[in-house]
Amino acid sequence: MKKNLSSPETFTLLGFGNLLALRILFVLFFAIYALSLVGNLLIVLLVAADQHLHTPMYFFLMNLSGLETCYISTIVPRMLVSFLTGDRSISIKGCITQYYFFGFCVATECYLLAMMSFDRYLAICKPLHYSTIMNGRLCLQLTFTSWMCGLLTNTIITSFLVQLTFCGPNEIDDFFCDVYPLANLSCSNTQLVKLATSILGYMGIGFPFLLTLASYVRIILNVLRIKSKVSQQKAFTTCSSHLIVVTLFYGSLFLVYVIPETETLKELHKIFSFFYTILTPMLNPLIYSLRNREVKEALFKSVRKFGNRVS
Numbered sequence: 001m002k003k004n005l006s007s008p009e010t011f012t013l014l015g016f017g018n019l020l021a022l023r024i025l026f027v028l029f030f031a032i033y034a035l036s037l038v039g040n041l042l043i044v045l046l047v048a049a050d051q052h053l054h055t056p057m058y059f060f061l062m063n064l065s066g067l068e069t070c071y072i073s074t075i076v077p078r079m080l081v082s083f084l085t086g087d088r089s090i091s092i093k094g095c096i097t098q099y100y101f102f103g104f105c106v107a108t109e110c111y112l113l114a115m116m117s118f119d120r121y122l123a124i125c126k127p128l129h130y131s132t133i134m135n136g137r138l139c140l141q142l143t144f145t146s147w148m149c150g151l152l153t154n155t156i157i158t159s160f161l162v163q164l165t166f167c168g169p170n171e172i173d174d175f176f177c178d179v180y181p182l183a184n185l186s187c188s189n190t191q192l193v194k195l196a197t198s199i200l201g202y203m204g205i206g207f208p209f210l211l212t213l214a215s216y217v218r219i220i221l222n223v224l225r226i227k228s229k230v231s232q233q234k235a236f237t238t239c240s241s242h243l244i245v246v247t248l249f250y251g252s253l254f255l256v257y258v259i260p261e262t263e264t265l266k267e268l269h270k271i272f273s274f275f276y277t278i279l280t281p282m283l284n285p286l287i288y289s290l291r292n293r294e295v296k297e298a299l300f301k302s303v304r305k306f307g308n309r310v311s
């Protein structure tokens with residue numbers, strides 16, 4: 001009884017612990033992490049270096065890649081350490097800090113994806129005014145707004161979270177610290193936290209989702225109205241990479257929150273969380289570079305340049 005009442009110093013992330021040998025997981029996650037860092041940093045470098053990629057679309061993509069480098073770094077490095085050492089505990093401060101940066105990145109990602117679809121909407125539905133509307137200044141403002149919205153919503157949620165006291169159970173059956181599992185461990189009244197989280201969660205995720213959806217509805221209606229099959233295809237290829245990325249990200253995000261968290265579906269939850277937290281930052285650079293001729297050309301060109309310099 002006494003033990004139960006003493007406040008815990010640390011939490012334990014049960015994560016994938018019981019599923020597979022830690023060593024295999026370490027190698028797997030190390031590969032995923034390395035691949036996403038290399039992919040995302042490569043996109044940032046390519047877009048910065050190549051004149052042909054100095055367009056709003058690639059400017060946003062560069063910013064998204066920068067964000068995803070941070071995003072995946074909020075979760076995986078800590079996981080790798082715990083796979084290596086076998087130590088699954090995380091301090092309460094560390095847990096809240098992880099959630100702070102993770103939540104900030106998720107909300108910013110949602111806003112950036114919305115800005116990117118707005119950009120595609122203008123390019124496809126308002127082609128004549130596109131270059132005057134989407135100038136360098138607006139691009140900067142839109143990315144800046146995305147980062148600020150992400151920062152603001154999650155700073156408020158976290159400010160509620162730090163006021164909670166923890167005094168009993170300290171096991172989180174997940175591989176990272178998310179707000180609800182964290183709040184559920186608290187012995188304070190968590191109604192306010194949960195209310196704030198749902199309102200701000202709506203602002204941080206729901207609102208940009210609706211913006212994205214609205215842009216794509218307009219885009220699809222517009223593309224369907226185009227008579228010639230060739231221009232129809234051309235209009236669609238400029239946004240198909242982004243559409244795939246958006247679908248993967250929101251698809252897994254919604255499944256995580258829609259599927260009820262029962263005993264039997266718990267593993268399914270983890271798999272979908274794994275999708276939007278870890279797999280999307282790895283897949284995005286692949287989707288963009290394999291599907292976009294311009295990115296591929298920029299890549300080949302810089303490889304050739306590098307080869308010439310070496311030989």
Ligand SMILES: *[C@@H]1O[C@H](CO)[C@@H](O)[C@H](O)[C@H]1NC(C)=O
Pocket residue numbers: 044062063065066067140143144147
């Ligand atoms: C993305 O945009 C934000 C806000 O404008 C800026 O601070 C950040 O440096 C940008 N990152 C990249 C990689 O372009």
